[in-house]
Amino acid sequence: MDRPDVPSGSTAPQGSRDHPTFQEVYPGFPEPQFEPLTFTRRSPDETLARARAFYEEMQTRRTTRHFSRDAVPREVIEWAVLSAGTAPSGAHRQPWRFVAVQDPDLKARIREAVEAEEYRTYTARMTDEWRSALAALGTDYVKEHLTDAPWVVVVFREKYGLRNDGTTYKNYYTVESVSMAVGLFLAAIHHAGLTTLTHTPNPMGYLSELLGRPRNEEPLIVMPVGYPAPDAHVPKLSRKPLAEIFQVDLGPSGQ
Ligand code: IYR
Numbered sequence: 001m002d003r004p005d006v007p008s009g010s011t012a013p014q015g016s017r018d019h020p021t022f023q024e025v026y027p028g029f030p031e032p033q034f035e036p037l038t039f040t041r042r043s044p045d046e047t048l049a050r051a052r053a054f055y056e057e058m059q060t061r062r063t064t065r066h067f068s069r070d071a072v073p074r075e076v077i078e079w080a081v082l083s084a085g086t087a088p089s090g091a092h093r094q095p096w097r098f099v100a101v102q103d104p105d106l107k108a109r110i111r112e113a114v115e116a117e118e119y120r121t122y123t124a125r126m127t128d129e130w131r132s133a134l135a136a137l138g139t140d141y142v143k144e145h146l147t148d149a150p151w152v153v154v155v156f157r158e159k160y161g162l163r164n165d166g167t168t169y170k171n172y173y174t175v176e177s178v179s180m181a182v183g184l185f186l187a188a189i190h191h192a193g194l195t196t197l198t199h200t201p202n203p204m205g206y207l208s209e210l211l212g213r214p215r216n217e218e219p220l221i222v223m224p225v226g227y228p229a230p231d232a233h234v235p236k237l238s239r240k241p242l243a244e245i246f247q248v249d250l251g252p253s254g255q
Contacts, residue, residue: 059239061190063197065139066232067149067224074102076192077151077225083188087181090172095158096181099211100151100225109210110154111146114201114222118143121202137235145197149224153196154207155182156217168216178220189225195232196225 022031042050081098089095101107118141126134146152157178161169182198189196199222207219 057191058187061186062195062234064195064228064232064234065145065197066229067145067195067197068227068229068232069148069150070227072150072194072226074100076194077153080185080188080192080225081153084181084185087177087184089177089180090174093158093161093171093174093177095161095171095174096178097156097158097213097217098185099154099156099213101154101211102151104147106210107147107152110152110207110222111143113206113210114143114146114199114204115141117201117203117206136237143199145199145224146222148229149226151225153185153223153225154211154219155185155221155223156208156213157220158216159218160216162214162216175220182221182223185223189223194225195228196223198223 022029077100081100084098085094085096087096101110122141155178157174158171159174160171163169186196186198200220201222204219204222207213207222208215208217213219
């Protein structure tokens, strides 16, 4: 007898009602290869201690605009990019590309292009509401961190895939995927003992030309990376307490 959820006349092998077989979902495709999960199961006490220790490290992360010119070895950036690349991604397309700029002339050209646009943003494009939101941070169009920091990492999002023969294919959830990778990059840089600043110049299409990236890639975020300057400062801010960012089960309206 046919299962009601399988088109009648289907010759596909039938799995259980709750869990279709691979061939039912992906007719004609080769079976995927699996391997055992490598996983360290820790005791509840250790789990809690590690969760807390990680928070304690992350809560010291701050965004400063004041970078030292001290050098940072390329290998440190490479490890952080490898950490970023452990992020999950839509259909495992890994649609990210981290372009790390250290050449002073190239950094200067990036700064020049960014500041030209940011000048327009701050003097003309910004609404009053936006301006009032940024007043507490005191940001402006001068981006000295783009030339002070030893590295400027520009993260590109592969909007779609591009084969060598020029044909294209779809990618999935690229903004979510690349954003997750950027989050891991921030954690990796902080863990390594460096600092970075997430900068989103807008527009920033010119970065594709400056850095020679193909048409299927779009810049998403710019991150100077280095040590903080000795006199680095940060705005006095507080983070939302747990009660404001977390809820378990039903909220106020969910009776
Ligand atoms: N992209 C601009 C403006 C800016 C916008 C927000 I929202 C910020 O949190 C900070 C800055 C800039 O980078 O200066």
